[in-house]
Amino acid sequence: MPMETLRAQIIKKAWTDAAFKQQLLSDPKKALKDEFDVDVPAAYTVTTVEETPTHYYLVIPPNPEDVANSNLSPNAVW
Amino acid sequence: MRWFTDYEEEIKMALELAREAVKAYPSSLRETAETMLRRADPRHNRSNYVAYLLPLWLAKDERHAAAAIRLAGAHFLAALHFGLVDDMMDEPPAVWSGERRQLLLLSQLLQESFKAEYRRHFSSDSVVWEDLGRYTSEWAVAALNERARIADPRNVRQLAAKAAPVKLGASALLELRGEPEQRTAAERAVELTLATLQLADDWADWQDDLTQPEGNAFLSLVREHLPLQDQEAPWDARLVKRAVYHYGALDGLSRIADDLCARLSPLTGVSPMLIAYQRSICDGIRRDARAARAESDRLVLGGFHYHLHNFLKK
Numbered sequence: 001m002p003m004e005t006l007r008a009q010i011i012k013k014a015w016t017d018a019a020f021k022q023q024l025l026s027d028p029k030k031a032l033k034d035e036f037d038v039d040v041p042a043a044y045t046v047t048t049v050e051e052t053p054t055h056y057y058l059v060i061p062p063n064p065e066d067v068a069n070s071n072l073s074p075n076a077v078w
Numbered sequence: 079m080r081w082f083t084d085y086e087e088e089i090k091m092a093l094e095l096a097r098e099a100v101k102a103y104p105s106s107l108r109e110t111a112e113t114m115l116r117r118a119d120p121r122h123n124r125s126n127y128v129a130y131l132l133p134l135w136l137a138k139d140e141r142h143a144a145a146a147i148r149l150a151g152a153h154f155l156a157a158l159h160f161g162l163v164d165d166m167m168d169e170p171p172a173v174w175s176g177e178r179r180q181l182l183l184l185s186q187l188l189q190e191s192f193k194a195e196y197r198r199h200f201s202s203d204s205v206v207w208e209d210l211g212r213y214t215s216e217w218a219v220a221a222l223n224e225r226a227r228i229a230d231p232r233n234v235r236q237l238a239a240k241a242a243p244v245k246l247g248a249s250a251l252l253e254l255r256g257e258p259e260q261r262t263a264a265e266r267a268v269e270l271t272l273a274t275l276q277l278a279d280d281w282a283d284w285q286d287d288l289t290q291p292e293g294n295a296f297l298s299l300v301r302e303h304l305p306l307q308d309q310e311a312p313w314d315a316r317l318v319k320r321a322v323y324h325y326g327a328l329d330g331l332s333r334i335a336d337d338l339c340a341r342l343s344p345l346t347g348v349s350p351m352l353i354a355y356q357r358s359i360c361d362g363i364r365r366d367a368r369a370a371r372a373e374s375d376r377l378v379l380g381g382f383h384y385h386l387h388n389f390l391k392k
Contacts, residue, residue: 059380059381064373065316075362075366
C-alpha cells in the first residue's frame, strides 16, 4: 500500500471515528497496531497532535544525514 | 547486461584457464590463488568486469575468440596480482604477518603466469610489451601520487591511470586483429570507461576512504559541494551525507559520469559492449543519486511518514 495512502487512511479514520482519534492521541502506537497492523519499534516515540482551524503545526523532520536509514551506499554492480 | 550475459560461457572458460595456470604453484599458494579466483568469479560476485571482459568484447570474430578467452584468463591473474599489490601498499610492512609474505610471493607468481600467457601470443618485439611497460608505469605513478594530491573527478587520465594495465586487453586484441591504426582511439575509449568506473568505485568506497580522503574523487567532489562554512570541517560520514542530501554531491558525480558517457558513445570503432558497460555504470550512479533525492523528499513529508514505510516492512 503506498505510504501516502496509508497515512491518509489513518487521518481520515481519525476524522470520522472519535474513539480512534482519542486513542491515536493518547496511545498512538496501540492505535496504529490495532487498526492498521503497524508495528512502531520500541526505539521510536510517536506523538499525535491535532490541528484546529486556526492553529497549525509546521513539523521540521530530522536531517536526512541523522536518520538511521540513510546509510548511503551504491546499489549498482559493475 | 548483455555486455556480461553474452559472455558467461567465455568467462567460465577463461577462469578455468586461470585455475589451470595456478595448479603448478606450491600447495599453500595454490590454495590461496584458487580461493581468490573463486571470489573473483564475476558470475557470483560484484567485480571489475572490464578487466576480464575487454579482450572478449574486442574479439570481432571466431579467428580471435580462442585467443581472447586465453587472454581474458591471463587478465584474471593480472587482476589478482595488482589487487595483492594494492592490498600490501595499504598495510604497512611493520605489521606483515607470515601470511602477508606468502601473498607477496603469490603476487609474483601471478604476474609471471599472466606474462607467460601473453608470451604465447606475442613475440618479444611486439608493441604489446611496450604497452605493458607504459601502462604499468601509469599505474605505478597513480599509486605513488594517490595520497600526495587531491583526486580530480574531472581528470580522465588521472582517474583511469589507477587501472591502466586493463588497457592491455584492448592493445592485445587490436594487435591480433592486425589493426594497429585503431590503437590510439581504443586506448582513449578504454580510458573514458576506466575513469567512469573509478568514479563509481570511489562512490562505493567513500566510507572506507574517510581516513585518507585525498585519493577518492567522490570525496573531492563532496568537498566542492559543501558550503563555505564546511570547507575545513573534519571528514566524517555525516559530512558526506550532508553534501549528498543538501548540496547535491551525488547528482554532481552523476553529471560527470554522464559527461564521460556522452564523450565515449560518439567515438567511431568502439566496441558496443564497452559503450553499454560504461552506460550501465552511469545508469547505476544516476539511480543512486535519484534514490538519495527520493529519500530526502520522503523525509520532508515528516519523520512519521518516512518511517511508516519501514514499520510496515516487518
